[in-house]
Amino acid sequence: MAEVKLLKTWSSHFALRVVWALKLKGVQFDSIEEDLSNKSPLLLQHNPVYKKIPVLVHNGRAISESLVILEYIDETWKQYPLLPDDPYERARARFWAKFSDDKVFPSIWGVFIKQGKEQEEAFAQVFENFSFLEEELKGKKFFGGEKIGYADLALGWIAERVFELEEIGVKVIEKEKFPLVSAWMQEFLKVPVIKESLPPHEKLVTKMRGIREKYLGAAHPK
Amino acid sequence: MADEVVLLDFWPSMFGMRVRIALAEKGVKYEYKEEDLKNKSPLLLQMNPVHKKIPVLIHNGRPVCESSIIVQYIDEVWKDKAPLLPSDRYQRAQARFWVDFIDKKMYDASTKTWTTEGEEQEAAKKEFFEALKTLEGQLGDKPFFGGDNFGYLDLSLIPFYYTYETFGKSSIEAECPKFKAWVKRCLQRETIAKALPDEKKVLEHASGMRKNLVLE
Numbered sequence: 144m145a146e147v148k149l150l151k152t153w154s155s156h157f158a159l160r161v162v163w164a165l166k167l168k169g170v171q172f173d174s175i176e177e178d179l180s181n182k183s184p185l186l187l188q189h190n191p192v193y194k195k196i197p198v199l200v201h202n203g204r205a206i207s208e209s210l211v212i213l214e215y216i217d218e219t220w221k222q223y224p225l226l227p228d229d230p231y232e233r234a235r236a237r238f239w240a241k242f243s244d245d246k247v248f249p250s251i252w253g254v255f256i257k258q259g260k261e262q263e264e265a266f267a268q269v270f271e272n273f274s275f276l277e278e279e280l281k282g283k284k285f286f287g288g289e290k291i292g293y294a295d296l297a298l299g300w301i302a303e304r305v306f307e308l309e310e311i312g313v314k315v316i317e318k319e320k321f322p323l324v325s326a327w328m329q330e331f332l333k334v335p336v337i338k339e340s341l342p343p344h345e346k347l348v349t350k351m352r353g354i355r356e357k358y359l360g361a362a363h364p365k
Numbered sequence: 366m367a368d369e370v371v372l373l374d375f376w377p378s379m380f381g382m383r384v385r386i387a388l389a390e391k392g393v394k395y396e397y398k399e400e401d402l403k404n405k406s407p408l409l410l411q412m413n414p415v416h417k418k419i420p421v422l423i424h425n426g427r428p429v430c431e432s433s434i435i436v437q438y439i440d441e442v443w444k445d446k447a448p449l450l451p452s453d454r455y456q457r458a459q460a461r462f463w464v465d466f467i468d469k470k471m472y473d474a475s476t477k478t479w480t481t482e483g484e485e486q487e488a489a490k491k492e493f494f495e496a497l498k499t500l501e502g503q504l505g506d507k508p509f510f511g512g513d514n515f516g517y518l519d520l521s522l523i524p525f526y527y528t529y530e531t532f533g534k535s536s537i538e539a540e541c542p543k544f545k546a547w548v549k550r551c552l553q554r555e556t557i558a559k560a561l562p563d564e565k566k567v568l569e570h571a572s573g574m575r576k577n578l579v580l581e
Contacts, residue, residue, distance in 0.1 A: 201455075204455055206462070208461075208462055208465055212458075215457075231429070231438070233437075234434050237434045238429075238434055241431055242415065275414075
């Protein structure tokens with residue numbers, strides 16, 4: 144019987160992508176919670192290059208990097224395909240997934256760790272990125288079309304984190320400016336597998352508030 | 366109907382080279398369009414509005430961007446010849462992981478090696494060569510990273526050979542002999558020899574870049 148383990152942390156949005164993919168496909172797996180301040184021998188053994196989570200261990204063999212893991216999962220378990228069959232559509236899905244990590248995340252991180260004028264300037268990048276996403280969603284409910292797919296899982300952290308960000312005073316999106324992206328976020332969070340796998344909201348808010356305060360404190364020491 | 370394939374590229378781009386090699390391996394006929402990156406064409410801006418970067422592959426009017434994505438696209442469309450990604454899905458995951466590693470760990474270090482000096486350059490060189498040694502561990506005794514056959518990881522890495530030829534010739538010979546042998550094997554392939562620009566031209570271009578940064 145196939146043995147699937149996922150090394151993760153409760154708050155990592157990269158790990159959450161993998162949880163979503165496995166659950167959408169109905170794959171049974173063991174979750175192993177890692178303490179990143181005290182990494183387990185298992186983690187160090189299975190991801191010697193980066194020593195990071197998530198790591199998927201399937202029948203004893205490890206795969207790292209969340210987007211690489213997602214493609215492996217899609218190729219291994221055929222139910223609920225994440226990537227389309229058509230090569231051009233696959234290329235597009237991969238493009239938006241990469242855009243999420245290369246551009247969207249750094250831009251939101253940029254506003255998350257700043258305030259005042261610096262933050263205002265950082266917002267320009269966030270808005271530019273959202274306008275690209277807005278354009279891509281024209282005529283579509285999800286990035287994957289009628290159902291969520293690879294690109295939705297890759298970008299889904301935005302939907303998931305935007306509420307926590309707002310609660311700690313960082314409002315990244317306005318419904319009027321980006322109606323399609325806002326609608327996508329709501330629809331994405333309604334998907335049962337997504338809804339039932341979200342990290343505990345209050346715990347995440349507390350953690351994120353702590354991180355933001357640390358960065359703001361470091362930038363403006365008293 | 367004949368395929369129409371256009372490649373928007375910039376001749377010294379390591380990412381562009383990956384795509385040229387992939388197209389050559391598959392025997393795909395295409396039109397090469399040189400971009401002036403200081404004066405980007407309307408076509409480039411239209412086909413890659415998000416990043417405005419090369420390479421862009423335009424296949425029957427539809428653009429594909431990002432070199433790693435383009436190469437996988439090429440492999441999936443022209444699938445009857447010269448498979449680039451491994452057939453085993455675990456090996457495929459490993460190939461994707463290592464190409465991502467090259468992009469994360471080697472590209473910036475390589476660029477800094479060419480464009481900085483002093484301590485910054487030494488740090489960049491160190492980072493670059495450390496990454497290279499990690500990759501050499503993956504090669505083992507295989508002729509190519511793809512095993513017996515040249516593949517996705519091989520073509521993603523070979524364009525960096527200019528950096529290690531220029532900045533670490535003696536260190537390579539001393540510390541990465543398998544790597545050196547692999548480079549030689551790759552450069553013997555006609556597809557690569559055609560896709561990679563002349564070493565002298567690349568050096569001249571890099572000197573030009575350094576002068577523009579007022580380093581010399």
